[in-house]
Amino acid sequence: MITVNQEPLEHADGMKVSDVLRLKNYRFPLLIIRVNGKHIPREEYHSTLIPDGADVQVLHLMSGG
Amino acid sequence: MAEFPQKHANGILDLVMKIYINEREFDVSDNCTVSDLRSIHVPRADVIVQNGFPANPDDPVRENDRLIFIRKGEVPPPDELEALMAARHTPGVHARLKRASVGIAGCGGLGSNAATALARVGIGHLVLVDFDVVEPSNLNRQAYFVDQIGLPKVQALKANLKRINPAVRIDAHDCLLTPQNISALLGGVDVIVEAFDRADQKSMLGETCAGLLPDKPLVMRVGMAGYGSNPLLHTRVMGNLHVVGDECSEASPGMGLMAPRVTAVASMQANQVLEILLGPDPRILEAASRKT
DSSP states (O other), rough: OOOEEEEOOOOOOOBBHHHHHHHTTTOOOSSSEEEEEEOOGGGTTTTTTTTTTTTEEEEEEOOOO | OOOOOOOTTSSOOOOOOEEETEEEEEEETTTTTTTHHHHHHHHHHHOOEETEEEETTTOOOOOOOOOOEEETTOOOOHHHHHHHHTTSSSSTTHHHHHTTTEEOOOOOOHHHHHHHHHHTOOOOEEEEOOBBOGGGGGGTTTSSSSSTTTTHHHHEEEEEEEEHHHTTTEEEEOOOOOOTHHHHHHHTEEEEEESSSSHHHHHHHHHHHHHTTTOOOOOEEEEBBBBBOOGGOEEEETTEEEEEEEOOOOOTTBBBBBBHHHHHHHHHHHHHHHHHHHHHHHHHHHHHHHHH
16 A cells, blocks of 8 residues: 555555556646655656555646746 | 842842843843833833733833834834844744745746745845746736836846845846756755746756755745635645645636735745744644644
8 A cells, every 4th residue: 555645545566656647647747756755757757666655745736826 | 220230228139131122132130121121222112022022011021031122113223123123023033034045936926925025034045036027917916016017027026125124135146047057046045935937847946956956945836826715725745845835726728816825825935934944833833732
């Protein structure tokens, strides 16, 4: 089990950041992602493994200011 | 009376204690009142603040008290203005904020209003970065004036902040922030406030700071379009990344940007900067725990 923005999600072997985004249906073009507090650069979404028990935080960036 | 040990009729000397009047240190008798000190130091002062709160002239004065005496309508000399401006601060806060530096990345609705709050509270050093000029559609939410239309935003904002608090040191950079110049322009500040309009710029700053300045606290804001819906505004902390806003409303066709919600979120950003610099306010935590 992992948590994504405080909500539980079933963990799977080999699960990557990009899998979490697909499962949660996060389709925003611009995101900031931290796994256990560590920033994951955009180009590593498809290669970064999510360990079981991880705390994943996803921030959706939107315009306006 | 107040100033030094005095011999009473019974021959007992008053003890002396240290206090601060308009942020200057004085030794006074330990049995004086607020009104005794006013008559000596600032006769006719009509605003009296003791430890950040309006005082009664008959109140006693205690060791390490901070008293501010102000005559309404009188502009004090520059060295005293700073102390009088901070009279309503929580005691001890001003000195710490004066040592701090904050970078403002973007001087639009968020940046101009957050910088205004931070200048009022006496942050010692502000670094402003923006490439744009003031235009009429900015004026429904940004901290500029009609007679500043056409001026570079950083130049106009610096002038406005100096009118509010001349003691703040301000660096104004009229340029676009890029991954190449972020370290040079903002690497030295204690906290960065992200205040861009466009999501791709926010992404660039977030990604660049995470790579080049990973230990630097960054206060981003996400979602403050439209009006109303106060309860949706919140703060989320992700390590040293602090996020303020509703995380849902995006400026888009049909969804505008207006002063009340934009300035509310700008103030939440400035408020989060204070919490980063000072730690959580223990008195608020105490009051909150009593209430529950």
